[in-house]
Amino acid sequence: MIRMLPCRMSSSRLAGASGRRRALPTNGAGHALFLPKFGNRPRGTQNRARSGAALRFGRALFASCSWGLRRLSRFGTGRAEGNETGTVRLVRFGRPSFRPCSGHSGGSTGRVAFASRYGTELSPELPDPADRMDDVTKLAVLPPSIRARGVTAVLGPTNTGKTHLAIERMLGHESGLIGLPLRLLAREVYQRVVERVGAKNVALITGEEKIKPKNPRYWVATVEAMPRDVDVAFVAIDEVQLATDLDRGHVFTNRLLNRRGRFETMLLGSATMRPLIQKLMPGVTMVERPRLSTLMFAGEKKISRLPRRSAIVAFSAEEVYSIAEFIRRQRGGAAVVMGALSPRTRNAQVELYQNGDVDYLIATDAIGMGLNLDVDHVAFASDRKFDGWQFRRLNPMEMAQIAGRAGRAMRDGTFGTTGRCPPLDQELVERLEAHDFENARVLQWRNAVPDYRTIRTLTDSLALPPREEGLTRAPTGDDVQVLEIMSRDADVTARVTSPAVVERLWDVCQVPDYRKVSPGAHAELISTLFQYVGTGGRIPDDWFARQIALTDRAEGDIDTLSSRIAQVRTLTFVANRPDWLGDPEHWQGVTRGVEDKLSDALHERLAQRFVDRRTSMLMRRLRENTMLETEISKTGDVTVEGHVIGHLQGFQFAPDPTAGGEEAKALRAAAQKALAGEIETRANRLSQAVDEAFVLSHDGTVRWTGEPVAKLIPGDEVLKPRFKIIADEHLTGPARDQVEARLTLWVNAHIEKLLGSLNKLATAEDITGIARGIAFQIVESLGVLERTKVAEEMKTLDQTARATLRGYGVRFGAHHIYLPALLKPAPRTLAAQLYALKHGGLQQKGLDELPHLAASGRTSIPVDHEIQKGLYRAVGFRVCGERAVRVDILERLADLIRPALAWRPNSPGPKPPGAVDGRGFTVTVGMTSLAGCSGEDFASILKSLGYRMERRAAPPPEADTAAVTEAAPAPEAAEPLTPAPEGAIEADLLFEASEAPAPVEAHEDASHEDAPHEEHDALVEEVAEAAETEAVIAESADPTAAESAEEVGAVEAPAAGDATPAEAAEAVAGEANPEEPALIEVWRPGRPPGAPRREGAPGQKREGRGDNRGGERRDGRPGGQRRNGPPGDRPGQGHRPPRPEGEGEAAAQGERQGNRPPRSERFRVPQGDAPRGPRPERHGGGAPQQQDRRREKQADPDSPFAALAALKARLEAEKKGK
Structure with a gap:
């Protein structure tokens, strides 16, 4: 590992400061390398003379520096950096991590002050012990021995008030900075702080959003975006257990180890971090806070049976959407919260939940990161998530972080499973309830001081392993992957000609990939940006405007809008870089406006898809037991509180057909409360209605002014059907009796009007004997009786009885006995309905089609063999082969x-x-x-x-x-x-x-x-x-x-x-x-x-000839054809000769009976080819x-x-x- 102490002064000035003007080794950025006594040799140089000079100068520098530099040899060399203010910072590999703050010059402050002219003299001043914390805040990489100074670790489970404590402590100082894990949570804390001290004193810094008033006192930021050039009295870092995360852990580790406030630093997180914090920060103050409420396991429940004020947690957008749609159908709607949502969309969705418009929240694990919501129950719909590498089960600590959202403040909460989540083990349940989890073992770490001499040295420095126990090198991140892709691009490598360009390349590679399309697509965007800003240039306004225009469209579905928001978030991050655009503040406003526009549109799409505002409003009003503003239109539409809840059809309320589950129950409950007076009014109007206001439809429904009020049902007799009133529980008492009496009167009058002839025939007293039986069958056949069914009775029916039946309109035809007056369309339609009541019901096939065909004037229609033949006869037709005539x-x-x-x-x-x-x-x-x-x-x-x-x-x-x-x-x-x-x-x-x-x-x-x-x-x-x-x-x-x-x-x-x-x-x-x-x-x-x-004749056995x-x-x-020979070759085929005049029927019968052989031999075929004898010739x-x-x-x-x-x-x- 290279140990170096670079300095902004040139080699000659550094040599002059030590009394020797000789060239010193540098790191390629103009910074001299100084090796301490226990350091290793610099890579790529074998010049021992230069190393010796550097070593001697380093010893002299260490002897004159403050106490913070004396222990440099314990953890390796660093870089002493001086400027006009006299500030000295200790960093590793490269230029300082933050710029010095003005207004903190040397002298009485106790900092090391350089002479007004570099290299003339070095007269350090020992710091006052009370101000030693100031020196620590300026160090980019702190040694373990001083990491714990002024640090308090507040650890405990969720709902212990850690974040609230940090906010209060920060506001107790003159200035402060708090780092939060999520942009959503940062926005929430920002609003809380603004309410306390005003917007002009609070700045919000995230990767995609920057609200920075002039001279703010308090800073609220995401952990990744915590500014490095601010000097504040208080620093807080929330959710420090995320230092174990494979993706973002190295950022939290760097802030946990090296970011400090002048007077106080507070680390907030889970108790599982206690051993590692004590190991990495010896002497740190530890505070454990108990949970304010009790968390209990509620077992497994169906999604439809989850209690109100529940949060359902899933780990993919598809699963979140499907559960939200199910909740909408069952309970009226749900709010959706995901980490990818913009703060504006998230706040709008949370507001739906908090104000009671919806009672369910569907979210990802984003709610586990400090979101303060009014949640009583947390239900896990899944226990597996994709961590960027693979699908895995949640560990107990992750489940506790999410389950802990239930029960805020002093209110107890519950957790459980739902959906397709497997049951939780009893051991896991006990650990979640007792907040007893395995301690964290290692933190993710990545070198925070890269070497910018070349792309090669940059990638090598980022790949260095940690040297402390409890730290492990973080996996390759997206920024490193993009850097590797860029290093293989010849155009990029040709542009990288200096360490400053390498540093700018690394800054560009750290643009987050919000789109998550592919590493190649993100690398293409990074390459384009680097072409503009790689050598100190600016991104062209026209190019940036075109990129924004591609996203500035509010139409589309949820996925489309989410994709556009991800693209505009990338552009917003670029616009928040101070030196990448010609007018960054202008473009920050433009991108923020586009993001707000898309966020509002996304919120509307989410609400339209997952929230039924009508049902949620009705359920809230019913819980509040308030009066409902109800309006019923002339067409029967029922409107409550401005929302159409259904249609009043006759005396039955029909909820909106799109409603289901709890939504339909809410609609019916609202209707029951609002329609009591309207039902009685309608009953009075029906009882006084004229006959013309009623009609009987083909399906047997009695309609009053077009609305169904009753349904025919079979009675004891075919001409005396009964009916059932179509009404719900709202129609009761005297109102129902009035309706029933009026409908009974109309049904009887309707049947008498159309089929009165059958009633007269059935009650005729002058029809007796066999005629009475035939009349009964005519009535049962509804006016059309096939003659073959009464053929025997007709043989014995005398002319007087026939005349009597004709007097009642009966006609005796060759095939039917019927009443011609009842063959009109209206009587036959009613007859078909009465027939269907007794034979198969009113829902059978053909009851709608046949009356229409019969009324069309057609003399015959094709036969549908699925329709009963009796139904054809009821409409006045007879099935004859393939036609009904x-x-x-x-x-x-x-x-x-x-x-x-x-x-x-x-x-x-x-x-x-x-x-x-x-x-x-x-x-x-x-x-x-x-x-x-x-x-x-x-x-x-x-x-x-x-x-x-x-x-x-x-x-x-x-x-x-x-x-x-x-x-x-x-x-x-x-x-x-x-x-x-x-x-x-x-x-x-x-x-x-x-x-x-x-x-x-x-x-x-x-x-x-x-x-x-x-x-x-x-x-x-x-x-x-x-x-x-x-x-x-x-x-x-x-x-x-x-x-x-x-x-x-x-x-x-x-x-x-x-x-x-x-x-x-x-x-x-x-x-x-x-x-x-x-x-x-x-x-x-x-x-x-x-x-x-x-x-046949008496005493004779008649032989059939029909075959x-x-x-x-x-x-x-x-x-007519026999088995042998074609037709016409035998007697009896073709024209039969006429019989002789004078031969009567008896003679013919005698021939047929007396001259035939026995039946057993009558149809025997003659043997051989002998011709038959000729038949006796008939004459006449x-x-x-x-x-x-x-x-x-x-x-x-x-x-x-x-x-x-x-x-x-x-x-x-x-x-x-x-």
Whole structure:
């Protein structure tokens, strides 16, 4: 280790002072090297003569110096530095650590005084013993023997009042300096001192902030920024246990060992520092203070169950933010305190906590460094932190420092764990409660007097190890890393030409890296700064202004603003250097303004994200039990103390949907206190409301003026549902009784208005017997009953009972028994809701969609198989394959199909559209347009109705032509009815007969009111029954059935015309390809799905034939095809020859029954290729004979059938007359 005593005087003057003018070795900075008697030789020199001269001069100097220099040989050489004031300082390696203060000249002060001219004489003056402390304050590196002079170490756990004691002691002196570990704490102490002595007497010095009035008496600074050129009577250093910190420890160690006040020095810290302080400072005064309150362990608690006034400690910004967001959702908000926050942001956040706006504080370990907060409980959310090198668990002393924040002054505090923090060991808990911890072993140390001759000597001097026990060399810091990076830069090394430049380079490298991007990024900034100030220059104002402009933006999120604040903190540190900018005071104000602007914006972002001011205000007001200013808008918005807390919907308060947990509880509590009178007022208004003010929505909610007040629930009967009032506990007593009575009255009136016909049908006294049962099923089916469900009852229902049911609006259709008046959208919507109440609830799928589709006027809709079929029926539709068809449209479709099935080649009158020979029909455009679908969808409808399809050869063109010729007059007869067929259909779809512009619908609706037409319905009903049997053709030949066919003929007349080109095209195709005849799809009636099988004649066993007719068989082949051979190769395929005239049904039955082999052999396939025998040829059919028997029976002239026959005859006569 080099021992040197440099001096500002030149070598020649120093030699002259000793009487010898000879060159002396220097350290490269113009300072001579003096080696004491026990020193080592200087590095790089072997000149023993010069060393001897230096040794002799050093002995003479030591003999004439004050007592502080006499023991220099014990701890190594130093540097005696003199100036015009006569001050002598003892330092190591390089120039003095601080400048001499003016006003303290030699003479009576006892300091060593140099002659007015250097080198002339040296007449030292021995100091007065009372003033010996003054000499110690001027030493940059103190020897162990004098370190303890005037030093008092006040040690103890947290909440012992150490910082308060230091402030009081400092204010008791004429001047003082206190060093604090955090910028946040420095700002807090500065405010306290300003309140005591005024702002003009207090200076604040931190790395990023400098408030320095003229001639301040007291200085408040961070430990790193403690000024070295001030002479004060009192010095205090807080939290000296941080001297063990790997990152900042060497700074605290240097201040602890070497920074002293003239009269008093106070060291504040943990009791674990006692052994090391006694070892490094023999004779120091030790004072231990007990904790003012008791600290107890409270165990583990969930974050949501932590008590009020709790601080939750985490060790990463991400964890702090996540906990704060959770607390906001559960408890209304939390304040956030981190060491990286600017003092302005931190103070604003702490103010939120201190004034009660929030009850929780989320912080890093920054709160462990002396922040005085009103904290009752400290909860550790984690026990691991990143110390700059690795993630590690907190040691007991660190945990005690944080836990000690709980319980300030005389109020006890508790600590515990929460979140993902593992449970604390019992031993650790006991040590934390008793403040019993392992003593500190070593302090971090780094050489405080670097060698500035070259970059190499600088790095070597910084790497020197300590020579005292209890000290250890600190790890390489950020400034040293940057210095090493800079030393490898050729441009930098080219600029370093003198020790002064090396010293400036080291000053630039000590700019803190607040951004924490990477060492390379920080080194790039340092290189730029060194280019400007390395040789004594200044940073250009335009460059500095551009850097500030990059950060002077208040938009962005929390992370963005935090990053900008870190950048502006670096610029603020640069602006606080006195000789780096042309106008440092101006730029200090600019950077401070930008930092304040960003700090305010960051505080707002933190408050917006982590604080719900509304909930915090409500919770505070509720705790204070004060009256709340409440306002309810016309739309129901509830405003309390200027904050919207929710919405009053009917009689139920709905808190803000964004609120949750404790926030929602606070909103409800505030609403309960503020809405008591409003609920009663609304109940009175509802009880006097008119019926038009209520409406029943699709989900079964009863709304009053748009607000929900009740919900339908199932009742004992389908037409008598009950309801449940939608209200909270605010609606009670007489007000609730008024609301219930009014809603009961409206619900009953609403059902009577829309479904009153069902009520009349259910309570009719003139309906008895079987009709009574059918009426009951109609009511239970809400007005639409499938006929197959009462097929047996219908067979025994007489005409009188049918007439009685018709009197109540019941119509007997081919497929349904229904009430046409209830097929309008409004009744069907209510019916769907009542059905859903009994079958699956009001939340089932389709309850919203189906009423809208039904009201749109569509005749059929696609089927969603996830929706109940009963719900389709409730809205007036029937599921038919892949389509759901309106029930009245199915009846009209049956009216179109019936005449086509009844037609025979020898029948009088025109051929109905779609009619083919052989008791079948083809699909026409009229049918598809009526159903609103075609192709496979329409085929699925027909199949669901019991029709079966088979393919046949197209009839000969002559037959088609004849049929067209015969059907040609039909359009002429229907010509008056054709102007607006679309309008007629649309009017029928909308179920509004009065607005229908089409004569067809007008005629149909008028006929509904006509008594004779009701009798016609009976005939239609009988024909519909016959359609389910083999005798449907015979019954359809009745004149009244023909009249029914004429009724729909006007609508289907255009369809017949449209079908003619298609048949002509098929005929042309048949002529073009005579070898491959064209096929057409013929539909024939079969047993509808679910219909009961017909019974045969008495004493006979009926053999079913349905599987061999149209449709598909079980083996997948179309009905009517046998297993061998294609269709048409066997009897029974294609056109069957007509039966002979005169053969009746009985003969046909006899052939079918008497000539068949036993059932076991009936369908046996013949062996080999032997052809089958021909079937007996049939001539004619049974239908004409049955018609003859019907005609032989004389009709009652007073019956409706006779009236209809007369009406038909009159119409035919009028047509022939035209």
